[in-house]
Amino acid sequence: MPEQKVVETDYLLLEAPREKKFITGSQAMAEAVKRANADIAIAYPITPQSETMHLVGDLWAQGYLKDYYRAEEEYGAMSAIAGAVRGGARAFTATSGPGLLRGLEAIASWPGHRIPAVLGVLTRVVNAPLSIQPDNVEISYLLNCGMVVLHAENQQDVFDFTLASFAISEMVDVYLPIAVCTEGFFVTHAKGYVNMTPEDMKLPPRDPYKAPVPPTDCEIPPARIQRDAPVQKSNFMSYLIHQVWQQEVWSSNMRAMKYIYKYLNGPIEVINPDAEVFVAASGCAAAQAREAVRYAQMEGLNVGLLKIKSIVPFPSKEVRETLKNAKAIIVPEHNIVGWLAKEIKANIPNSDNVIGRPRVYGGMTLPVELIMDEIYAALGIKKDKTVLV
Amino acid sequence: MAKIITPGPSGYVPTPAVFEGVQITPPGKALLYGEWVDEETAMREAALAMLTRKNPTIFPGPLVLWGYNASAIEKAQAVLELAKEIPNCRIIPMPDYRPKYPKIDPEAEINPNHPNLTILHNKIEACIFVGVHCHYANLSLRMIRAGTNCFTIALCAEMGHEDAMVSIRDVHAEKILEFRDVVVKVREELGIKWEPKLPPENPSLPKEHFETLNIADYGDYAYLLHPRKGETVEETE
Numbered sequence: 001m002p003e004q005k006v007v008e009t010d011y012l013l014l015e016a017p018r019e020k021k022f023i024t025g026s027q028a029m030a031e032a033v034k035r036a037n038a039d040i041a042i043a044y045p046i047t048p049q050s051e052t053m054h055l056v057g058d059l060w061a062q063g064y065l066k067d068y069y070r071a072e073e074e075y076g077a078m079s080a081i082a083g084a085v086r087g088g089a090r091a092f093t094a095t096s097g098p099g100l101l102r103g104l105e106a107i108a109s110w111p112g113h114r115i116p117a118v119l120g121v122l123t124r125v126v127n128a129p130l131s132i133q134p135d136n137v138e139i140s141y142l143l144n145c146g147m148v149v150l151h152a153e154n155q156q157d158v159f160d161f162t163l164a165s166f167a168i169s170e171m172v173d174v175y176l177p178i179a180v181c182t183e184g185f186f187v188t189h190a191k192g193y194v195n196m197t198p199e200d201m202k203l204p205p206r207d208p209y210k211a212p213v214p215p216t217d218c219e220i221p222p223a224r225i226q227r228d229a230p231v232q233k234s235n236f237m238s239y240l241i242h243q244v245w246q247q248e249v250w251s252s253n254m255r256a257m258k259y260i261y262k263y264l265n266g267p268i269e270v271i272n273p274d275a276e277v278f279v280a281a282s283g284c285a286a287a288q289a290r291e292a293v294r295y296a297q298m299e300g301l302n303v304g305l306l307k308i309k310s311i312v313p314f315p316s317k318e319v320r321e322t323l324k325n326a327k328a329i330i331v332p333e334h335n336i337v338g339w340l341a342k343e344i345k346a347n348i349p350n351s352d353n354v355i356g357r358p359r360v361y362g363g364m365t366l367p368v369e370l371i372m373d374e375i376y377a378a379l380g381i382k383k384d385k386t387v388l389v
Numbered sequence: 390m391a392k393i394i395t396p397g398p399s400g401y402v403p404t405p406a407v408f409e410g411v412q413i414t415p416p417g418k419a420l421l422y423g424e425w426v427d428e429e430t431a432m433r434e435a436a437l438a439m440l441t442r443k444n445p446t447i448f449p450g451p452l453v454l455w456g457y458n459a460s461a462i463e464k465a466q467a468v469l470e471l472a473k474e475i476p477n478c479r480i481i482p483m484p485d486y487r488p489k490y491p492k493i494d495p496e497a498e499i500n501p502n503h504p505n506l507t508i509l510h511n512k513i514e515a516c517i518f519v520g521v522h523c524h525y526a527n528l529s530l531r532m533i534r535a536g537t538n539c540f541t542i543a544l545c546a547e548m549g550h551e552d553a554m555v556s557i558r559d560v561h562a563e564k565i566l567e568f569r570d571v572v573v574k575v576r577e578e579l580g581i582k583w584e585p586k587l588p589p590e591n592p593s594l595p596k597e598h599f600e601t602l603n604i605a606d607y608g609d610y611a612y613l614l615h616p617r618k619g620e621t622v623e624e625t626e
Contacts, residue, residue: 114524172523172547173413212523212547214451214486241488241502243402244531248524251407251551258412 001063004202006037009167012203013263018195025187028155028194029094029120029180030055032162033064036118037202039089040067044077046099048132050122050188053094074099078106085115088208088215090166094120096184098127100138104145110177111146111249114213116169118162119147121181122188123283123334125362133363134184136283137335139311142179143343146249148256149312150264151282152182153290155192157309164263166203173255175212181311183284183334186365212252257313267310268318272297275304277378278326280319282308282340285332285366292332292371303375308340316347328378329354332371336361393423394554396514396540403535406551413548413558420549420556428557432568435517435555436575438540439475442515446479447472447588448499452546453520454482460561461520467565468519473585474572480588481507486525497593501525505536513537518553519544519560526550544568 007016012035023031029052033041041060043053060068066089071077077093084091095103100121110117123136142149150165152158158180165178182188208215260267271293281289286307296303306322306329308315323329323344331341331354341356348354355378358370376383394406411423419431439445449468456462472478481499488502495510501521508516516539518526526543530552533539542557543550544565549558557564576583 175524210547212527213525214522240532240535241528244405244528244535247403247405247408247531248527251405251527254407255413 002200004035004037004064004200006204007201009203012197012201013164013167016197016201018197020193020195022191023155023194024051024189024191025152025155025158025182026050026052026055026122026189028159028192028196029162029188030059031194031196032159033092034059034199035163035197035202036092036166037090037205038065038092038166039206040084041065041092042069042071042077042080042084043093043095044071044074044099046074046095046102048097048124048184049099050094050096050184052120052122052188056092056094074103075106078103078110081117081119082106082110082113082115085117086113086215088206090170090206091117092120092166093117094122096122097124097132097135097138101126101141104141107142107147107177108145111253112245114175114211115177116175117177118165118169119177119179120162121179122184123181124184131363132184134186134284135335135361135363136181136183136333137337137339137361139181140335140337140339142181143312143339146176146246146253147312148174148176148178148253148310150178150180150260150309151311152180152187152309153283153286153307154187155190155194158182158187159194159196160264161309163197163203164259168256168259168263170206170210171256171259172210172212174252174259176249176252176256178256181283186284254313257310257315260310260313264309266318267308267313267315268322269307269309270304270322272302272304273322274302275326276302277328277330277375278304278306278323279330279332279371279375280306280308280323280340280344281332282311283334285334288366288368289330289332289371291368292375295368295372296375301375301379301381311340311343314343314347319344320348323348323350323353326350326353330371330374330378331356332366332374333359334361334366335359390422390424394420394534394552395422396538396554397534398536398538399534401535403531405531411551413551414556416559419558420551420553422554423551429571431555431557432571433575435542435557435568436572437579438515438542438554439478439517439572440576440579440581442540444479444511444513445475445477445515446481446511446513447475447517447519448481448483448521449519450483450521450526451485452522454484463562464520464565467562467569469587471517471565471569471572472588474569474576474583476576476581476583478588479511481511481591483521483525483529486522494593497591499529501529503532504529505532508533508537508539513539515540515542517542517544518550519565520546523547523550527552 345351543553
């Protein structure tokens with residue numbers, strides 16, 4: 001392991017020189033953890049797994065982490081992460097599909113407990129039927145628990161989002177967990193070019209005293225709340241404290257947006273802002289959408305891309321502004337429920353213009369041609385159907 | 390100037406200031422009624438509230454009350470200097486954040502789980518939060534705005550609080566003394582005669598006799614005392 005020097009957060013994330021490597025999404029996530037000055041990683045290798053946590057285990061063996069262990073199962077892993085973070089450590093874990101759902105009760109309690117952990121979500125199918133294939137329906141289960149949810153398009157995003165998340169999550173006015181989601185297999189197992197900060201530089205260590213709640217003291221809420229909760233009493237005061245507590249979680253979530261602007265160049269990316277038809281997508285679907293927009297532009301069609309990086313907090317204002325003149329908004333997704341299409345519909349006035357297609361799931365890939373078909377239909381262009389079987 | 394965040398009561402379900410678009414200021418700026426202003430303007434408005442509204446009170450939190458380090462002690466002394474200059478000011482502590490049952494003594498302390506009880510009982514119409522961890526300050530400020538007409542001022546060591554009528558950020562001892570000077574200036578402008586003196590002792594707290602003090606005298610707070618070297622703790626909770 002090379003000697004790592006601590007550098008300022010802004011320098012590492014915004015100014016440090018970068019070196020290009022050809023690596024998988026799992027490797028990109030581990031490389032970000034390597035530079036994050038993390039103290040501990042805890043995981044359970046549930047099936048389906050990516051190699052992310054195995055690679056993070058290697059980091060421990062190489063001396064980058066102070067501790068690493070395999071928990072008894074996902075609920076145990078996520079609970080232990082909460083304990084480690086409350087004890088003052090900077091912690092990382094990753095999971096996917098059924099593992100995420102198994103740990104979800106503990107994960108959903110992190111925001112209220114003000115746990116600034118970073119969680120990698122390498123999406124897979126949610127059973128049944130049993131499968132290990134990519135499908136991002138599990139992200140929909142994270143949308144309402146109060147944590148910040150970022151969705152990475154490719155290996156570069158995985159690196160950037162993960163490293164920045166360690167900094168954003170510990171900001172005193174945020175202090176929430178952040179999920180960095182990306183598609184299993186399509187991103188985790190595939191290689192792409194990633195511009196990475198130097199291996200011998202790392203973030204400043206966590207300062208657990210720079211926090212909106214006292215660290216380590218298990219006699220006060222939120223720790224004490226477990227056993228002596230004001231919210232367990234049935235009276236107006238108990239309802240009121242829970243109400244403002246929830247408000248504080250969501251206020252903190254909204255405060256994360258300014259750091260998403262600062263460190264991730266904003267919550268959205270737009271290509272061709274004056275487009276007649278937009279393809280709006282997140283994660284791996286954004287890569288396919290990007291390609292469809294390129295095809296469309298080669299054909300002289302006025303089509304634009306809206307890539308959404310931050311799912312929670314959702315960039316309502318930015319999405320509304322981008323889509324205000326769009327005649328049609330095509331939303332390709334890797335899940336059956338269309339959670340992104342629903343979010344977009346809920347945030348724009350002209351929701352009838354949202355076309356919640358194409359959707360693929362259960363491990364199916366998302367061919368660019370499917371998006372092109374929707375673009376042609378939106379523009380009233382008739383094309384002959386080709387049988388692909 | 391649009392006043393977004395004003396004294397309550399704002400109602401049954403208070404809308405958080407963040408949901409109304411109020412944003413924490415950059416360093417060097419302060420929040421006044423939810424708008425960004427320079428610190429001097431915010432301090433003058435805060436001073437005016439503490440000098441003209443009924444029963445002005447300072448609520449020091451654990452970061453001021455417990456002498457964690459030299460800076461906390463320095464800050465506590467600055468808070469006393471400030472209190473001396475506010476006519477008839479009281480100090481009611483928020484010593485910790487634990488829920489208290491069956492309910493707190495509202496003359497002795499304020500608690501983030503029901504801060505409005507202390508405000509309403511003592512008819513406090515202007516208050517200062519200082520040394521309270523941000524999460525608990527935000528809960529308290531929102532509940533106070535929901536159910537009382539109290540003018541809230543946050544002197545925050547971190548980034549500030551959207552739900553206070555006045556919020557000043559990066560406040561340490563030096564800035565508290567700056568605020569004290571503004572209070573004195575505004576008081577003189579208003580023609581209020583006042584000889585600086587410490588607030589009255591908290592009438593609800595029993596006198597402490599340090600010569601004969603033992604662990605039982607600390608009541609609920611006894612657990613905060615660390616065992617001395619060589620001492621064995623036989624009974625724990």
